[in-house]
Amino acid sequence: MHIYKKFALVYDQMDADLHSKRMVPYCNKIFKNFKIKPLNGLDLCCGTGSAIIEFEKLGVKMSGLDQSAEMLAIAAKKTKKFKTTLYQKSLPKFHLLDINDSQKHVQFDMVTSFYDSLNYMLSENDLLKTFQSVHKHLNDKGWFIFDMNTPLALKTIWDEQVYAGVKDSMAWVWQNEYNPKDKKASVHATFFKKQGKLWERFDETHYEKGYSNTVIKKLLKSTGFIIKGFYDCHTFKTATRDSYRICAVAQKK
């Protein structure tokens, strides 16, 4: 089943982009702590482009990548004034080639990915391949900053939980499950969107996988990253097995 199709139309209305908006000031603190001055960056799984806009306001020239044409269409409208380059590509493998030299990969000072996006990689091998693709697209000593849900979060916040919300012209019900054996969670999301006097219903099922801190660090190191920070997200405390969301700050060797 395709995901983030009609969901794209209600994503910002549901404030689903708030997390990534919050990640940018946090990243700015990370920049200050590590004296990072990125001139350009790529936001992986950029969705509707909200993080791109916040980074542009900080003076970072951004590009975005996502597999959903519908999410990118909204991102394109929102980022029009920044002339952002948006790529429709799927992780784990992506090749963004230099328009002037088709043999060269485009490289960035920074790659980011927020709000569970990397949890959509449903095998260790796909997560590793994603890290390898990111590595290829970073300048020497470039930075990779991302957050991920932990298995604890998927177990505690997702398992057998139902979340619902209602606004004037839309409503949603999310039914979640978690399988501790393979650390995979599913969300069966039902949306209702008002169309004139009628309500349209649409459904999407999403899958995420949680990875232990040890596995994420192992994969980053084996790809050729130095881990500069591995935080309980939104803080500068080292992530522990009690963390619900981690934020990794890694530098290309």
Ligand SMILES: C[S@@+](CC[C@H](N)C(=O)[O-])C[C@H]1O[C@@H](n2cnc3c(N)ncnc32)[C@H](O)[C@@H]1O
């Ligand atoms: C939870 S949304 C996060 C969007 C955005 N980063 C934000 O914080 O609002 C996850 C995004 O990942 C994208 N995505 C999921 N799997 C992907 C894949 N394999 N390749 C590229 N994009 C993917 C989806 O299309 C969606 O836009």
